[in-house]
Amino acid sequence: MADDHEITPWEVSNTFQEAQYEKIAKEFGAKIIDEGLREEIKYLAGEVHRFIQYDIFFAHRDLDQLLDGYKKGRKFYLYTGRGPSGKMHLGHLIPFMFTKWLQDRFDVDLIIQITDDEKYIFRDTSEADLKKYTQNNILDILSLGFKPEKTHVMIDSDNSNLLYNYGIRVAKHITASTVKSVFGLKDSDNIGKFFFTSIQSVPAFIVSAITGHNVPCLIPYAIDQDPHFKISRDILPKLGYEKPASIISKFIPSLKGSGKMSSSDETSGIYLDDDNKTIKRKLMKYAFSGGRDTMEEQRRLGANPDIDFAFNTYRMLEPDMTKVSKIYEEYRSGHILSGEMKMLAYEKITEFLETLNSRRDAVLKNMDDYRFNPERFL
């Protein structure tokens, strides 16, 4: 990674700090979600999802225009994705939880792209592992409860015919200079890396390509994916398609407190298949705490919940915002100790994972219903 690329889809600098998000978003040319847009979302969706209220989804491109169109009867579709690089952490589900909310509230189709080709090109995962991750990750994601009739899981290797045939149309408009400057690629990188962004652009216009008329696309993603979609927005109008709109999230802090959760570091997060004992141990032993060093200090000075992994995880999983406010206040003021905060998170997490697990068998049985198929859009 070049020194001047603090965020690329494949690496995030260790020095990356919370305070940089707005700066980065602005440098990338995205807009911060403001009060007016929140009002609009509330009007159309009936509520503003807590992830927006908590500033986790904090920026956007043309979301206002997309919602204007929606008000006038123009349905959009959602596109998000995952590179199947290993077992999933809780944090990996955040964008999908939010996407599910969008799907439910706006009653729209959703394409979930699984970029197994990307992982093959960028990592040294064996093909057998890649297959396993792909299946498990899809199962994890779908266990959130996506509607089969409006959800389209597009595994890249199963759909490379469409992806390559449309991908070269995108590729024709992207120079090597561009991917070097946008992603920090070098001449020593393989040509699969140079080409890949073309493939990730395709789902942003595939419904328009299939149906033969422009269908607006909204892409929820974490900010590290922004370079891809910045390129999509440049190229798609040249192919006769609309620029996709986007809604952009921050990274979910890792268990240890900063940066992006990694799939390869055992202690960087809580895996969806961790058992209760492991979850408790990880929370107690590794979870970055905003609390004080001693119980006495904590009682007297209170914690900083904003940087506390346990509190943040609790907040993510608890839909009742009044309850969350109360916990925030009690923790901040020293009424709740670090250990107690961790136990609250522990209960929330295990309850959440139980719900997920209870759905897995049914999803597994109906996996084919979610498969991407162009004919489902006709």
Place this chain on the structure above:
Amino acid sequence: MADDHEITPWEVSNTFQEAQYEKIAKEFGAKIIDEGLREEIKYLAGEVHRFIQYDIFFAHRDLDQLLDGYKKGRKFYLYTGRGPSGKMHLGHLIPFMFTKWLQDRFDVDLIIQITDDEKYIFRDTSEADLKKYTQNNILDILSLGFKPEKTHVMIDSDNSNLLYNYGIRVAKHITASTVKSVFGLKDSDNIGKFFFTSIQSVPAFIVSAITGHNVPCLIPYAIDQDPHFKISRDILPKLGYEKPASIISKFIPSLKGSGKMSSSDETSGIYLDDDNKTIKRKLMKYAFSGGRDTMEEQRRLGANPDIDFAFNTYRMLEPDMTKVSKIYEEYRSGHILSGEMKMLAYEKITEFLETLNSRRDAVLKNMDDYRFNPERFL
């Protein structure tokens, strides 16, 4: 094209001369076909095709090893291709005529890759034209009389699933530096160009990939395609496949005398769909002649048949080498005049094209029989 790249698959320098072939072949690391190898071919094929005797197919890589294996019972398959960039010239058929001979004499399968994706990426052809060229070019090639049961036409856009899924395995081992130095690509070139060579490598191992055991591959091609297969030979062993062998031809001189025939210059060659009047006019008006300026000089000094378009075309299309030798001598010694040589070529060409045309309807009707389908190899 960089100044130091006299031959790439997409451009050939105007200053390129016949005398440079051996030098280029050696620089590319290919071997000249020697007497020993000709003997071997004669032993196995029953004859040495005139294109080898005429030094049109003049170089190779590992053809000796491939034939050794064949003697021991290891069947190989053939792979060649065409970028559908326009109407086909006579010269474009030369490698296919030779490939058909190989197929017949060794009784082997043949994959003909039609790189419509390449033409899309490298040229500004409209998609409608590209479709038309693809269909017409395939029809032209198949009219040479390939056996449907052993011939597999692989249109890239119809097979991009396989091509991309296997192509990324190749791409992972090729750096941007390599394609820059081998093809003269620059940072200002599009990323489709950077990636493309991966796609052209795939047919060189696809039969091994499909069947699960190594099947040797022999690729007949014109020397401008060598950079692609030099790369294939570097990468395939890293993927567990054998290096493909190759047999390499010179360019067929254009009507006007030098360089590579172009599909875009009306007068650079004789189109397969030129009518007899056009063919006669092109030969008389544009064909580069090795004859003298006046009839008197020609009678006295004789012609240089080696650089004469009419003679070379006649030679290419006349299987009777004794007859060709006789004409060569008569033309060289001044017994035949330029105009007479052109008429001899004219008769040969029109007769050849009539045979081709008489087969087109039957081929068109059975087009599907030739379609590439992995299951045909199982």
